[in-house]
Amino acid sequence: MAYQVLITEPVNEKGLDFLREQGYTLITGTGPDEETLLRECRDCDGALTRNGKFTQRVFEGCPKLKVVSMHGVGVDGIDVEAATNLGIQICNAAESNQKSVAEYAVGLILMLAKHSVVYNNGLKSGDMSVRNLYGNDVSGKTLGIIGMGNIGTQVARMACNGLGMKVIGYNRHITKKQKADFGYLTPDMDEVISSADFLSLHLPGNDKTRHTMDARRLALMKPSAFLINTGRGEVIDEAALIKTLQEGNLRGAALDVFEGNLPKADNPLLSMDNVIVTPHTAAFTTEALERMSYQAALGIVEVLEHRPVTYAVNKMKDSFEENKDIAAVMNFFRHEFNYN
Structure with missing residues (x-):
């Protein structure tokens, strides 16, 4: 079964084409807010986002999620600490803009x-x-x-x-x-x-x-x-x-x-x-947006294919790095059975 990746907002096609080349199924999202993410990311293995509010609640409600990759550099809207504790890799497009x-x-x-x-x-x-x-x-x-x-x-x-x-x-x-x-x-x-x-x-x-x-x-x-x-x-x-x-x-x-x-x-x-x-457009060049999309997609592929991560934001704890599947299972039980 192909990996499913949520695309929370429109991005340049370069990165999307790269994900499609891997055989992934892309889910077109309808918004970056917490409730929308809980609904649309629940069965996804990865997410590529621009402004997604990936909180601990979202992570705990998405038991299959292994990676969130930022279309850009700043990860202000992502709870990186919660992601790390739950064995979820956060990536960005660090060299894009x-x-x-x-x-x-x-x-x-x-x-x-x-x-x-x-x-x-x-x-x-x-x-x-x-x-x-x-x-x-x-x-x-x-x-x-x-x-x-x-x-x-x-x-x-x-x-x-x-x-x-x-x-x-x-x-x-x-x-x-x-x-x-x-x-x-x-x-x-x-x-x-x-x-x-x-x-x-x-x-x-x-x-x-x-x-x-x-x-x-x-x-x-x-x-x-x-x-x-x-x-x-x-x-x-x-x-x-x-x-x-x-x-x-x-x-x-x-x-x-x-x-x-x-x-x-x-x-x-x-x-x-x-x-x-100017309306927050310093990074909005054709070339930069292509790089953002591709580098964000690259992070998703690297994580799902168990490759070294080029643009990692969080350093995974050894136990989670070596046992991401176990972390995902524990996350699932936390969500389904309110297990702590």
Whole structure:
């Protein structure tokens, strides 16, 4: 009998074709919410998801489930700890969108510096006075980066090697300044924030990073500086950012992400001339979406075919790694007989 894989939301066909080539049966889902997943994933061996709310309740209600693979990098909506305890592998598409998001962040830096959006809107509306607004070169300016993972590091190298910017990155894992091929790293986040002419955020969304950029840290930024966020919206205290911009204590911002996902229509950020907003689309290139779909599908195949997992999110406990079938049986009995 062929493995069944739930596709919770539409994705690029490249990954789906790969799953079909393995002989798997694909189940087209109707939504990522908990109740829908409990209903549609119950008899599935794997799931490929974009926004699925895979909670412990869902895992316990899906006794055949062996793997959930994320169409993207962040796994905010998945209870990874519960999955690990129940012997369920979580995968992602870790290398799918790094370059795409890095290019996007650099593009936002240039758009802010050159007033591209203001010029565009002014010319289209017939306001030639925008020609009196002068942009700035980015060469020689300082780019601060909070979050020196794969994306942050690529932004650093693009900015340094391609644009001639000075780069300083925050790294919490070091104890003193270190030279890098793009500039230097420091364990002092406040130093990065206060030094930056452009500050780019590349942090994951979790309890530890929530409101990293609060009122205190926003006050550290130069009034002439720009803030760029292509990471997670919750990293910024949005109310504090709005107040900082309204009071003229920050030159501008470019935001691809917001608190609570997309902003409401009355969000003041949407009407500020010095703020560029985009609807969480930094990773939405044709190439990145193909890679996301394929890498997410790859994780499912690797788990179901008992191969080494390329993009594993959780490290399985040895007992579950060696006895996934036993874990699945125990999960089944927990669900059917309320056994603890």
